[in-house]
Amino acid sequence: MATVRPGTVVGASPLVKSGAVSKGYSFASTWELNAPLTEQQQAAIVSLSYAVAERPFPVNVSQDQSTGKGDDLSSSAESGILEDSTAIDAVLVNTHQFYKWFSDLESAMKSETEEKYQYYVSTLTERINTCDGILNQVDQTLNLFDELQLQHQAVANKTKTLHDACERLLIEKQKLVDFAEALRSKLNYFDELENVATNFYSPNMNVGSKNFLPLLKRLDECISYVESNPQYAESGVYLVKFRQHQSRALSMIRSHVLSVLRNASSQVQSALRDSNSNTTIVSEGIEASVIYIRFKAAAGELKLVLMEIEGRSSRKEYADVLMECQRLYCKHRLSLIKGIVHQRIYEFAKKEALPSLTRSGCSYLMEVDLAIFFSNMIISVIFLPSYGKKLELVDTLSSHKGKLNHISI
Known part of the structure; x- marks a missing residue:
């Protein structure tokens, strides 16, 4: 007959080995090693086990009922013992x-004895299976x-690659x-040709227009x-066309200057004719008003244009136009003052001796030059000496030289 070890449940199926069981056992072993109980704690556990060994009856259960139940249990136990004894007392042949x-x-x-353990085993098996499922x-x-x-x-x-x-x-x-912006800024100079051509050939475009000087400045920038x-491709073609428009603009400036000077000269000459209608000699007040003030007012509109031209005189084409405008200015100014100056010197020559004539003539010419200098708005100082060459005071003095035998100073 096979021997059964104490504490071993006979006929019980072995526990299912799983990860949950091994983990639980490992956790319990680790817990016991890391947290051992002291003797005092173990004594307390034993005392508690004795205290809960016999559970008290519920309040709703009387002592008699419990006694009856106890009698029933004892009777059943006795019957079981009797049965066992009967079974033991059976005759074995x-x-x-x-x-x-x-x-x-x-x-x-x-x-x-094993029914409740089988239930525990089945319950544990279910829990283990559940834990395995959760795992x-x-x-x-x-x-x-x-x-x-x-x-x-x-x-x-x-995302990083895309970023x-x-x-x-x-x-x-x-x-x-x-x-593209740099290219556009460079191409703008070439594209400006059409705009310049459209504006310069417009019937409303003239030198006095407010758009003329900015357009001329833009044209110079394009040429430079x-x-x-x-x-750049076709840069030579564009340069020729730009210079053609520049030549047209400078011709317009020259024509405008000539027209303004002619109008101013005609106004001054008309005023001189009116002033000479009653007197044969032009007074100094009329002379200053007519020759300087009126001419200055009439020619004042040329100041801005010629200042722009003079500011660009480092270029040959502008220097030529500036010299031409100054030549026209000198020509028209001399045409106005030459007759009056000769008349003044002639009057001095009739009334005064040679020394006095020399002093008066030089003083008068200095006053004329000074007045021209301060009234001048469009002519450089370098052109002023040309007046003296045209006034010919020396010729008048030379004509009186041969008539004098003695000069008293």
Whole structure:
């Protein structure tokens, strides 16, 4: 007959080995090692076990009922004992009957003692299976999290790559925009040809227009740029066309200056004729008013234009136009004052001796030159000496030289 170890449940199925059981046992062992109980704590546990060994009756259960129940239990126990004793008292004739009786007795003991343990085993098995299922779900969830992490990393890498590509595209775009703006700024000089041509050939365009000088300045800028960049295609063609428009503009300026000077001269001459209608000699007040003030007012509109021309006189074409305008100015001014000056010197020559004539003539010419200098608005100082050459005071003095035998100072 097989021997049964004490404490071993006979006929019980072995516990299911799983990860939950091993983890639970490992946790319990670690707990016992890390937190051992002292003797005082163990004594307290024993006292508590004695105190709860016999559970008290509920309040709604009387002592009589409990006694009756106890009698019933004792009677059942006695009946069981009687049955056992009856079974024990059974007559066993042979070995076969003994084995049969022992088997029945063993089965009865198993059914009585192992039923609750079987229930515990089944419950634990269910819990273990549940824990294993939870662990499997946790493992699956962790795997999903790992996959999600990998996907997140892949998306982050793609996003970073896209961000870097966008930054590169933005940098390239900015470079292209800057290049386009630089190219546009350079092409603007060439595109300005059409605008210049349209404005200069417009019937409303004249030197007195407010757009004329800015347009001329823009034309000079275009010419300077095209001249300094001959490597551009068709730059020579554009330069020729720009110079044609410049020549037209300078011709318009010359014609305008000539027209203004003629009008001013005609006004002064008309005033002189009116003043000479009653007197043969022009008074000094009329002379100053007519020759200087009126001419200055009539020619004042040329100041701005000729200042612009003089500011650009470093270029040959502007220097030539400026000299031509100054020549015209000198010509018209001399045409107005020459007759009056000769008349004044002639009057001095009739009334005064040679020394006095010399003093008076030189003083008068100095006054004329000074008045011309302060009334001058468009002529450079370098052109002023040309007046003296035209007035010919020396000729008048020479004509009186031969008539004098003695000069008293």
